Amino acid sequence: MALSNAAYARLLALRTGLRHFERWSERQARAAGLTPAQHQLLLAIRGHGDRPAPTVGEVADYLLLRHHSVVGLVDRAEAAGLVRRVRDLEDHRIVRLHLTDAGAGRLEALSALHIEELDRLALELPEVWAGLAPIQRPHGFAGPASAASSPTRPKRQTGGPRPRD
Secondary structure, three states, rough: OOHHHHHHHHHHHHHHHHHHHHHHHHHHHHHOOHHHHHHHHHHHHHOOOOOOOOOOHHHHHHHOOOOHHHHHHHHHHHHHHOEEEEEEOOOOOOOEEEEHHHHHHHHHHHHHHHHHHHHHHHHHHHHHHHHHHHHHHHOOOOOOHHHHOOOOOOOOOOOOOOOOO
16 A cells, blocks of 8 residues: 555654654743753652652653663762652662652743643644554554564564663
8 A cells, every 4th residue: 555645744753743742842941941851750759659668770762762871860969959868768778769849840840841842732733643553554563462473574582671762
């Protein structure tokens, strides 16, 4: 099945919109006195939910970074007074990440701006997204659920370190 020019235009509009949002978000973080990576770190910690606070490894998974890269990011954020490390009460080998009051305050202000921007973008996105629905599965590709069994895609190897982007 050949894709139409309109399908390519919709894909371009979606990717361009996502990149504009990313750049907008980076500017907002810098205006709040944070690096974009610090903003993402704070969001990963706060967004982890009501479970026990996240570990460096869990944050690395959220940020799609290697463990040692997140350790450096946490070191810098801790020095800036944004996060703190706390030993797990039940297993002292585990270190959990918490926001400081300063980190929580900056994240809350940034998140409010992001929610407003996402609300604005939500009005534009359905038009682009709806146009993509008929072309999401060209050439019989059934999506991520069947990717592992597809003869044209290699199966993911198990064991050993996971590749990161």
